[in-house]
Amino acid sequence: MTASPSPSAPLRLLAVHAHPDDESSKGAATMAMYAADGVDVLVATCTDGARGDIQNPAMEGEPHPKRDMAGARRLEMERAAGILGVRQRWLGFVDSGLPEGDPLPPLPAGSFATQPLERAAAPLVRLVREFKPQVILSYDENGGYPHPDHIMAHRVAVEAFDAAGDPARYPGTGEAWAPSKLYYDRAFSPERFHALHHALTESGLESPYAERIAAWLEADAEGHTPPAPTHATTTQIECGDFFEARDDALRAHRTQVDPEGFFFAVSPELQRRVWPWEDYSLIRSRIPTELPEKDFFAGLR
Secondary structure, three states: OOOOOOOOOOOEEEEEEOOOOHHHHOOHHHHHHHHHOOOEEEEEEEEOOOOOOOOOHHHOOOHHHHHOHHHHHHHHHHHHHHHHOOEEEEEEEOOOOOOOOOOOOOOOOOOHHHOOHHHHHHHHHHHHHHHOOOEEEEOOOOOOOOOHHHHHHHHHHHHHHHHOOOOOOOOOOOOOOOOOEEEEEOOOOHHHHHHHHHHHHHOOOOOOOHHHHHHHHOOOOOOOOOOOOOOOOOEEEEOHHHHHHHHHHHHHOOOOOOOOOHHHOOOHHHHHHHOOEEEEEEEEEOOOOOOOEOOOOOOOO
16 A cells, blocks of 8 residues: 655645535534645545535526536536535435435436446546545545435545555556555534534524534433434644634535525634534544544644
8 A cells, every 4th residue: 555645745635525515514614724725635526416406595596507507516516615625526426315205216327326336436536546535534434414425435445445555456547556544524512513503502602502412412212312423522722713714615515505695694703712623523534643633634734
């Protein structure tokens, strides 16, 4: 397996996301902070977002997304990447959509989540071998939330982390390269929501998190509470100075994000005071690591 780089090598972060807009709602301030600090940050977007619905009431009458959602989202992605100061690559798969109904209908033939794992992971393995990131960031086994494309994005990220450094695997996709660290994003960590909720209620303000927290705490008829998150926070990146860039990047995804919605219900100033971090779980490390961490590149600088 190819050795990781020396501590003096340029630092590179690869974030693997399912759809355009996911990079702006999960880890965006972290990416903007690292990019401003000189780290080469690349977002790999697995799908074209073609099956996304219009989520912003102000966009309902716009002809472009109704005619060509993938094209509209490509332009949105370009604007968001510019705001964050990151690079971005499309992996070339078709959005699977979010199935609804009981029973759930089958996913569209040929869409990302229907691909065999090796076919779905091959473009990402190629990109890892080309870009040579020390750090890969993606979602947990549940995809952050159980959208089929998010779950597949998790699977291909883990596959690429495991396979890219093995020259016997994925022949024809470049020279082997082994990333050093794999992280899962915890954008929706209960600890963060609880802290913000309490800060708002103590200030006499309405909390947008009350319903979500109540659902987490709700027991079923037999008294069982929801299971604890699978992965605890190991790594907090202090990036509060980039919360405005995160929000601006998210607003750039105009078809998908309501600028009056949940993501913008709490001011960046209050968030900086209460929870100036973004939270992650270190899942795999090929270098010695001490937890907790404050830097993805701890041990690599």
